[in-house]
Amino acid sequence: MDQTGRIIELADGPRVTIWNEYRHEKSDENVREVYPQGIHGALAAMLKEAGFQARTATLDEPEHGLPEVVLGTTDVLLWWGHVAHEEVSDETVEKVHERVLGGMGLIVLHSGHFSRIFKKLMGTTCDLKWRLNDRERLWVVAPGHPIAEGLGEFIELEEEMYGEPFDVPQPDELVFVSHFGGGEVFRSGLCYRRGRGRVFYFRPGHEENRSYHNPDVQLVIKNAVRWAAPTPGATPVYGHYEPIE
Numbered sequence: 001m002d003q004t005g006r007i008i009e010l011a012d013g014p015r016v017t018i019w020n021e022y023r024h025e026k027s028d029e030n031v032r033e034v035y036p037q038g039i040h041g042a043l044a045a046m047l048k049e050a051g052f053q054a055r056t057a058t059l060d061e062p063e064h065g066l067p068e069v070v071l072g073t074t075d076v077l078l079w080w081g082h083v084a085h086e087e088v089s090d091e092t093v094e095k096v097h098e099r100v101l102g103g104m105g106l107i108v109l110h111s112g113h114f115s116r117i118f119k120k121l122m123g124t125t126c127d128l129k130w131r132l133n134d135r136e137r138l139w140v141v142a143p144g145h146p147i148a149e150g151l152g153e154f155i156e157l158e159e160e161m162y163g164e165p166f167d168v169p170q171p172d173e174l175v176f177v178s179h180f181g182g183g184e185v186f187r188s189g190l191c192y193r194r195g196r197g198r199v200f201y202f203r204p205g206h207e208e209n210r211s212y213h214n215p216d217v218q219l220v221i222k223n224a225v226r227w228a229a230p231t232p233g234a235t236p237v238y239g240h241y242e243p244i245e
C-alpha cells in the first residue's frame with residue numbers, strides 16, 4: 001500500500017495459494033495414481049506452467065500451511081477438502097474469512113462445498129445430493145463471462161454426480177449448469193461477492209476422477225484465478241465521517 005492508501009498493483013499477476021486437505025492421496029492408491037503429487041501439486045504445476053505464481057498449503061502443515069506470512073501475500077486462494085473439514089481450526093477459518101472480506105479471491109472446488117470457510121461465507125448448509133461414477137456435461141450458461149473465456153458450448157467429464165437442490169444463496173452470476181447421466185442438474189459455477197472479495201464455486205474435481213488433468217477444467221480454473229484476483233483501490237473508510245467540503 002502507498003501513502004495515499006491505494007493498493008499498489010502487482011506487476012506479476014495474482015499470487016495463488018492452493019490449499020488441499022491432502023488425505024485421500026496418502027491413504028488411497030487409486031487416488032495417488034490419479035494425482036501422484038496430490039491435487040494441490042497438479043493444480044500448482046498447471047498454474048505455474050500458465051505463468052502464475054503458485055504455491056501450496058496442506059491441512060497437516062503447521063497452521064494448516066496458512067500462517068500470516070502466506071495468507072497475507074495470497075491474492076487468490078484455492079480450496080479443496082473432503083473428509084477432514086472439521087479439522088480446520090477456528091483460527092484459520094477466521095483468518096481466511098477476514099482476508100476474503102478484505103479482497104482476497106477464493107475458489108472453492110468440488111467437495112469444498114462443505115468446507116467450514118464456504119459454509120461461513122454462504123450462511124447456509126451448502127448441502128446437495130451425490131452419486132459416484134456418472135457422466136457430467138457442464139453447459140456454459142453465461143457466454144461472454146470471463147470465467148468461460150475460450151471454452152466451447154460445454155465440457156464433458158467422467159465425474160461424481162452432484163444434484164440440486166444445492167442449498168446456497170442465489171449467486172450473483174451463474175456460469176455453468178451441469179447435466180448428469182442420471183438426469184440430475186446442478187449449478188456448477190457460481191460467483192459471489194463477499195465484502196471486497198470474490199468467491200467462485202466450481203463443482204468438478206472428485207478425487208478418483210481425472211478432471212484436474214482436463215484442459216477445459218484447467219482453463220476454467222486459470223480464468224477464475226484472474227477473475228477472483230483483488231482489484232486495487234482505496235481502503236474503505238467506515239464510521240463517523242467529517243465533511244469533505
Ligand code: ZN
Binds near residue numbers: 110
Ligand atoms: Zn467427490
